[in-house]
Amino acid sequence: MKKIAIAAGALLATTCVHAIAQEMPAPSREGGYGLGRAALPEEIAAWDIDIRPDGQGLPVGSGDVWTGEELYVTLCSSCHGDFGEAVGRWPMLSGGFGTLDAEDPVKTVGSYWPYISTVWDYVHRAMPYGAAQTLTDDEVYAITAYLLYLNNVVDDDFELSNETFAEVALTNEGGFFMDDRDDVEIPEFSQEPCMSDCAENIEITMRAAVLDVTPETEEETVEQAAVTEEDAPEAPAGPDPALVAAGETVFRACAACHQIGEGARNRVGPHLNGIHGNSVAVVEGFRYSPALREAGESGMVWDDETLAAYLADPRGFIRGNRMAFQGLRSDEDIVAVIAYMQSAGAE
Amino acid sequence: MSEDREFSSSRRRFLGGAAVATGALATGKLVHAQAASPDPLITELQPWQQYLGDGVDARPYGMPSQYEAHVVRRNVEWLTADTVSSVNFTPLHEMEGIITPNGLAFERHHSGIAEIDPGLHRLMINGLVDTPLVFTMEDLMRFPRENRTYFLECAANTGMEWRGAQLNGCQFTHGMIHNVVYTGVPLRLLLEEAGVKTSAAWVLPEGADASAMTRSIPLDKALDDCLVATHMNGERLRPEQGYPIRLVVPGWEGNMWVKWLRRIEVGDQPWHHREETSKYTDLLEDGNARRFTWVMDAKSVITNPSPQAPVTHGPGPTVITGVAWSGRGTIPRVDVSLDGGMNWHVARMSGPSLDKSMHRFYYEFDWDGAPLLLQSRAHDSTGYVQPTKEMLRQLRGENSIYHNNGIQTWAIDETGRAENVEVG
Numbered sequence: 001m002k003k004i005a006i007a008a009g010a011l012l013a014t015t016c017v018h019a020i021a022q023e024m025p026a027p028s029r030e031g032g033y034g035l036g037r038a039a040l041p042e043e044i045a046a047w048d049i050d051i052r053p054d055g056q057g058l059p060v061g062s063g064d065v066w067t068g069e070e071l072y073v074t075l076c077s078s079c080h081g082d083f084g085e086a087v088g089r090w091p092m093l094s095g096g097f098g099t100l101d102a103e104d105p106v107k108t109v110g111s112y113w114p115y116i117s118t119v120w121d122y123v124h125r126a127m128p129y130g131a132a133q134t135l136t137d138d139e140v141y142a143i144t145a146y147l148l149y150l151n152n153v154v155d156d157d158f159e160l161s162n163e164t165f166a167e168v169a170l171t172n173e174g175g176f177f178m179d180d181r182d183d184v185e186i187p188e189f190s191q192e193p194c195m196s197d198c199a200e201n202i203e204i205t206m207r208a209a210v211l212d213v214t215p216e217t218e219e220e221t222v223e224q225a226a227v228t229e230e231d232a233p234e235a236p237a238g239p240d241p242a243l244v245a246a247g248e249t250v251f252r253a254c255a256a257c258h259q260i261g262e263g264a265r266n267r268v269g270p271h272l273n274g275i276h277g278n279s280v281a282v283v284e285g286f287r288y289s290p291a292l293r294e295a296g297e298s299g300m301v302w303d304d305e306t307l308a309a310y311l312a313d314p315r316g317f318i319r320g321n322r323m324a325f326q327g328l329r330s331d332e333d334i335v336a337v338i339a340y341m342q343s344a345g346a347e
Numbered sequence: 348m349s350e351d352r353e354f355s356s357s358r359r360r361f362l363g364g365a366a367v368a369t370g371a372l373a374t375g376k377l378v379h380a381q382a383a384s385p386d387p388l389i390t391e392l393q394p395w396q397q398y399l400g401d402g403v404d405a406r407p408y409g410m411p412s413q414y415e416a417h418v419v420r421r422n423v424e425w426l427t428a429d430t431v432s433s434v435n436f437t438p439l440h441e442m443e444g445i446i447t448p449n450g451l452a453f454e455r456h457h458s459g460i461a462e463i464d465p466g467l468h469r470l471m472i473n474g475l476v477d478t479p480l481v482f483t484m485e486d487l488m489r490f491p492r493e494n495r496t497y498f499l500e501c502a503a504n505t506g507m508e509w510r511g512a513q514l515n516g517c518q519f520t521h522g523m524i525h526n527v528v529y530t531g532v533p534l535r536l537l538l539e540e541a542g543v544k545t546s547a548a549w550v551l552p553e554g555a556d557a558s559a560m561t562r563s564i565p566l567d568k569a570l571d572d573c574l575v576a577t578h579m580n581g582e583r584l585r586p587e588q589g590y591p592i593r594l595v596v597p598g599w600e601g602n603m604w605v606k607w608l609r610r611i612e613v614g615d616q617p618w619h620h621r622e623e624t625s626k627y628t629d630l631l632e633d634g635n636a637r638r639f640t641w642v643m644d645a646k647s648v649i650t651n652p653s654p655q656a657p658v659t660h661g662p663g664p665t666v667i668t669g670v671a672w673s674g675r676g677t678i679p680r681v682d683v684s685l686d687g688g689m690n691w692h693v694a695r696m697s698g699p700s701l702d703k704s705m706h707r708f709y710y711e712f713d714w715d716g717a718p719l720l721l722q723s724r725a726h727d728s729t730g731y732v733q734p735t736k737e738m739l740r741q742l743r744g745e746n747s748i749y750h751n752n753g754i755q756t757w758a759i760d761e762t763g764r765a766e767n768v769e770v771g
Contacts, residue, residue, distance in 0.1 A: 025493065025533065026490070026491035026492060026493050026532070026533050026536060027491055028535070028536060028539055032539055032540040032542070033489070033490060033536070033540060035482065035486045035489050035490060035540060036480040036481055036482040036483075036486045036540060037480065037481055038478055038479065038480060038481075039471055039472075039473060039479035039480055039481045043471065043481065044471070044473050044479055047471055047473075047553075047609070047610050048473055048474075048610075048612065049559070050551055050553070050561060050612060050618055050620070051618075052614075052616060052618050052619070053619050054616070079428070088428050089425075089426075089427060089428040090428045100630060100634035100635075100636075101632065101633055101634030103745075105630055105634075105746050107625065107630070109625075112624075112625060112630075112636075113624055113625050114619065114624050115619050115624065117619070118619055118620060118621055118624050118625065121618075121620055121621070122620065122621040125558075125559040125561070126457070126458065126557065126558045126559055126621075129432075129458070130458075130557070132458065132557040132558070132559065133559070175634065175635050175636055176624075176628060176635070176636050176637070176638040177635060177636075177637060177638065178637075178638060178639055179637050179638065179639050179640040179641070179642075180637065181637075181640065181642075181644070184742065185644075185734075185742060186729075186731060188734075188738075188742075189644075189731055189732055189733075189734050189738070190729070190730045190731050190732065191732065192732075193682070193691070193724065193732050194691070195682070195690070195691045196689075196690045196691070197689065197690065198688055198689055198690065198691070199688065199689055202686065202687035202688060202689050202720065202770050202771070203687075203770065203771070204687075204720070204758060204768045204769070204770055205768075205769050205770060205771040206511045206512050206768060206769040207512060207758075207766060207767075207768050208512040208513055208514060208515045208654075208766060208767035208768065209515060209766055209767075211512075211513055213423075213425065213513060213514065214423075214514050214515040214516060214519060214654070215421060215422070215423055215424065215519070255431070256429070256431060267428075267429065268428075268429075
């Protein structure tokens with residue numbers, strides 16, 4: 001015990017220069033506090049999903065470029081574009097070679113990322129956006145293989161597996177080096193600075209107002225908010241409120257791509273105001289897939305029945321449409337989310 | 348509400364009229380402003396002097412005055428594809444002292460806010476340890492804990508300004524920062540509990556949200572001053588700040604402070620995950636990139652006046668204030684320039700000076716109404732002096748995005764309006 005107190009005192013003297021006198025670090029205890037419990041192997045297997053450049057963590061499995069393309073077009077292309085070129089401000093995944101020292105570098109998997117393991121790990125842990133960790137290991141191998149193909153790293157007959165993983169490398173692996181600010185910057189930035197007459201002439205060389213990209217001022221926002229409150233109509237009679245509330249929770253799966261309600265706009269998917277009871281593919285300003293446009297032109301209307309069928313199996317119900325969503329498994333969820341869309345999207 | 352607005356606008360008119368006379372000098376003695384007629388706010392009974400207000404419990408969780416409704420975090424919509432994976436900004440120009448109120452601390456999410464019942468949360472430690480462990484929140488609250496005040500700055504703070512002045516407001520140019528008193532268990536104690544193997548050199552914290560955020564952190568840092576925090580500013584972490592637990596990595600870039608922390612893996616090599624390769628690496632002019640740039644360099648900004656907080660009072664006594672911080676220590680000194688860096692004045696520091704925490708500075712002067720070019724320059728306890736943007740660009744080029752700690756300039760015109768500019 002005495003030993004610990006002395007050690008703590010020494011720490012205090014060396015590290016806590018600016019802290020108040022009685023500041024003491026939380027004490028260690030020899031052998032630990034005996035808190036927590038041993039993790040079971042099944043629990044570690046469930047959570048320990050990280051992959052390293054040397055392949056540590058990679059599960060047994062495989063996937064080829066063509067399987068990857070099919071998955072990618074279904075699950076990824078609505079944000080990242082059919083060929084990794086990206087939609088809007090979503091991340092670009094391919095191309096950009098030779099641009100890293102250019103004025104506008106394009107940092108993609110092919111041009112910038114150092115390791116394939118990073119792609120596998122990230123797709124597996126965080127993608128598809130809004131449905132993380134739903135891909136099988138083979139699907140992750142396949143999508144990674146397709147991304148390598150899009151970046152000319154492999155040919156179209158390539159199959160990525162835990163065994164072929166070590167055969168391929170990304171071109172920019174050597175493009176990174178350890179933080180060297182301590183050597184390169186700190187000495188230069190640690191000199192006593194000038195205090196008076198530091199320049200011959202100082203003038204403005206650039207103004208932010210020229211660009212005018214700052215969000216609107218506070219007054220405007222406050223006024224808009226006030227108007228909105230006053231203009232809010234009485235709640236219309238509609239579906240069962242409890243069902244609507246349940247549907248709102250289900251809608252979280254949709255909200256990654258779709259907006260609904262006041263101020264809703266087209267994002268990755270069209271906004272969903274006024275959908276219920278209207279023809280298919282009629283939201284203004286949204287670029288629908290040919291498949292959805294055809295469905296709309298042939299007279300299909302979004303009602304309880306068609307919406308339910310579409311939400312249960314988007315790919316199967318309207319073949320060739322681009323919605324990157326696997327479908328809702330539970331009928332209850334489908335009924336609830338339709339009620340929510342009817343209520344929140346009422347115009 | 349509309350009545351209240353009239354009150355505040357008539358008050359503004361009254362003060363505006365008075366301000367004209369302020370600062371007049373006669374034979375070296377200050378003469379105060381004179382009112383032409385009595386102020387009705389004083390001579391007439393006001394509603395709040397007359398009627399009873401809310402009792403206790405009307406506001407079980409107290410909120411700021413209705414007149415402060417404009418003091419909020421704000422998003423720059425064009426910056427990201429979607430608010431679910433985006434950032435908003437702390438309103439630095441509306442704040443004083445050094446502590447960021449919990450509701451104003453900027454947010455950065457990669458897959459939205461995870462809403463986690465603490466009873467359902469688990470923290471696992473695995474990898475190169477003697478005994479992989481699982482902790483409940485109850486377990487964590489039985490470890491000794493510490494209270495520390497640290498700034499958290501996103502490495503991308505001021506990133507939009509690399510190529511030149513872009514956003515008019517310190518909220519947007521410098522608002523990816525907050526400064527909070529954390530209560531937490533030293534990560535060292537949790538690692539000791541599991542028993543770190545001698546081959547271990549790195550740890551990988553991982554979040555429980557849908558982005559499962561990961562970063563590689565050297566074991567030395569993990570054992571030195573990292574905390575597994577449960578509280579911020581005396582209350583539980585806010586959901587948007589990682590409730591029920593987040594990692595605190597003092598002085599290092601905010602992306603490493605993994606929120607909704609569910610797991611710490613111990614290993615012998617870094618993992619090179621997405622957030623430390625594709626992102627949070629600093630591309631230099633020659634096309635090579637620095638990796639593992641963890642420490643946040645010393646930095647400061649004048650928060651008032653600034654584009655969102657112009658000078659409204661005309662010439663005379665004027666208060667300049669701002670904040671400064673360093674990932675390497677304390678800020679013993681800040682210099683302020685009124686002329687774009689030609690001449691500098693040592694500012695007055697006020698408030699606690701804590702390691703890797705935000706510091707507050709003031710510079711008071713009599714403004715003569717001529718245009719100003721305001722700058723601040725932080726000195727940290729290691730002797731590092733905040734560089735100009737030009738000095739940074741000379742060393743790094745213009746493609747870096749992250750770690751822009753260059754000196755900020757606000758141009759103030761004769762009317763007191765402030766604008767984000769660059770000088771040369």
